[in-house]
Amino acid sequence: MTIAIYLESNNNQITKSSLEIITAAQLIAKENNSDIFAIIIDDDISNIITEVGLYGVPIIKCSKNITSYQSSLYAKIISNAVKDSDIIIFPSSVHGNELAPMIAMSQNATSIPDVIDIIDQNTFKRSVYGNKIHQLVKSSGKIVLTIRSGIFDLPNKNEIKPEIIEIQSEIISENNFPNLAEVLNSISNRPELNEADIIVSGGRGTGSPENFATLIEPLADKLGAAIGASRAVVDAGWRPHDEQVGQTGKFVSPKLYIAVGISGAIQHLAGMSSAEIIVAINTDKDAPIFKIADYGLVGDLNEIIPKLLNSL
Amino acid sequence: MNIIVILSIVPDTETKIQLNNKNVEMDQSTEWIINPYDEYAIEAAIQFKEKHGGEITSISFANGKEEKPIRKAMAMGVDKSIIIETSSPLSSISTEYMNAISTQLKSSNADIIFTGKLVTDTNNNFIGPSVAQILNLPIITEISSIHFSDNILTVTRNNAGQVEKYTSSLPILLTTDKSLNTPRYPKLPDIMKAKKKTITRVSYDINENSPQITIIKSEFPQEKDSGEIFEGTSEELVTILIDVLTNKEKIL
Numbered sequence: 001m002t003i004a005i006y007l008e009s010n011n012n013q014i015t016k017s018s019l020e021i022i023t024a025a026q027l028i029a030k031e032n033n034s035d036i037f038a039i040i041i042d043d044d045i046s047n048i049i050t051e052v053g054l055y056g057v058p059i060i061k062c063s064k065n066i067t068s069y070q071s072s073l074y075a076k077i078i079s080n081a082v083k084d085s086d087i088i089i090f091p092s093s094v095h096g097n098e099l100a101p102m103i104a105m106s107q108n109a110t111s112i113p114d115v116i117d118i119i120d121q122n123t124f125k126r127s128v129y130g131n132k133i134h135q136l137v138k139s140s141g142k143i144v145l146t147i148r149s150g151i152f153d154l155p156n157k158n159e160i161k162p163e164i165i166e167i168q169s170e171i172i173s174e175n176n177f178p179n180l181a182e183v184l185n186s187i188s189n190r191p192e193l194n195e196a197d198i199i200v201s202g203g204r205g206t207g208s209p210e211n212f213a214t215l216i217e218p219l220a221d222k223l224g225a226a227i228g229a230s231r232a233v234v235d236a237g238w239r240p241h242d243e244q245v246g247q248t249g250k251f252v253s254p255k256l257y258i259a260v261g262i263s264g265a266i267q268h269l270a271g272m273s274s275a276e277i278i279v280a281i282n283t284d285k286d287a288p289i290f291k292i293a294d295y296g297l298v299g300d301l302n303e304i305i306p307k308l309l310n311s312l
Numbered sequence: 313m314n315i316i317v318i319l320s321i322v323p324d325t326e327t328k329i330q331l332n333n334k335n336v337e338m339d340q341s342t343e344w345i346i347n348p349y350d351e352y353a354i355e356a357a358i359q360f361k362e363k364h365g366g367e368i369t370s371i372s373f374a375n376g377k378e379e380k381p382i383r384k385a386m387a388m389g390v391d392k393s394i395i396i397e398t399s400s401p402l403s404s405i406s407t408e409y410m411n412a413i414s415t416q417l418k419s420s421n422a423d424i425i426f427t428g429k430l431v432t433d434t435n436n437n438f439i440g441p442s443v444a445q446i447l448n449l450p451i452i453t454e455i456s457s458i459h460f461s462d463n464i465l466t467v468t469r470n471n472a473g474q475v476e477k478y479t480s481s482l483p484i485l486l487t488t489d490k491s492l493n494t495p496r497y498p499k500l501p502d503i504m505k506a507k508k509k510t511i512t513r514v515s516y517d518i519n520e521n522s523p524q525i526t527i528i529k530s531e532f533p534q535e536k537d538s539g540e541i542f543e544g545t546s547e548e549l550v551t552i553l554i555d556v557l558t559n560k561e562k563i564l
Binding site: 010015018075105108111126128132134135177178180183184188222240241247248255256265273278291297299303 | 405
């Protein structure tokens, strides 16, 4: 069996969610003695090759000198590379979620989005109905998967010198297809919600957008954390949509999730209950968030957060 | 402009899910709604029509409960609807779901197609790109802004903290994210007008040879063991928190 993994890079570094799919692929490969190869498309891949070799990926198929992302071009390059693969894995990122279904359709493969566990080479666990239900799904034949970030650990280090196979990138992209005109500056220096080990998340209990900014933001920055928000504060316009955690926002699985002034509506819990450690800070002892918190602090966030900031 | 929206019909996201023999079961009280992310697609289609003219057609599947949400979409501003009927219900995660939509789109001469970035019940964000691939259409997912002038479409999307700006020509398929717009509430006269709009039902023969996913088990996620709740002064609470995160969890 052959497993192909698409590794996404940013500033010539493999993204965390891509490193996690190396772990996922190695898990399947161990059971079946499968071969693994990575696919990388970037303009400068020398750093990336070294990094991938560090984790014991034996073969890298790469397409160099492509300066900007274009879905149809990328899909063609990947399709050519995975013709003989049985399982093709993508990170559940914006580009991964765009490319995976295109590859699935081009390969007449089954597509299984947002996998949260691997049972065997054709049985996978997914969460559906806003994380309220977990399903085991099975398919035969060729399979294309995306894997939710934060589910698998980083791969173990096992340095090897991978074999490099250059794949054709002479495919001319269609003129009428989307061109990435520009990438505008990073909105913030904080980690992305789906990539972060720690998330500090604020709700209505923070009181105001100003309080959110003066309490949640510095705490996140001190911890190197991403900022999350409840639906209530996003709907109220206190925080941007892409910070929303929950059923109509993002599903996150960080190592540590600190919920500040969040009561814990079911739609919020759906998005973060798979975090490894949940800390909740709330004045209301009966808030539903305390039912799933590993550590619940009953108290006033306006007093606790400043003291916490001083002690960190 | 020929504007199409692909709408999935899903149980209300507040629905309490029940399991019967490891199958997800919806009872009579379940309210069926337009997939929340598809509402942004409807709003985007309406705004596009307001600026550039044309007609909006929706494509959905019959599940016996589709009429009410489809009428709501029509009250918002969809002009006419196509409902695909199949001999057995198609899961929105199946390849045949994408094939059936694509078959309808093939004969539609669409200039621009909108659908939500994710279908909430099957947690499926593959529909847009799958359909685009089948029809060899350009695709941009999760858009957060859209502008069209001089035959050039400009859209942006957020990707890992960066904003990507794309240009393209039509036709194109776009999937919509929450930050794109605020879906309008239908007004009473529009709700009345929607009752007279045309719904066309078409049938689709399921190809049993398409790749299939079998659900072998549905279960509630394991409940977390209840944790420790601390009360006390804020100094005490901060000391406890730093202690457990540093010494017990070793995360700080």
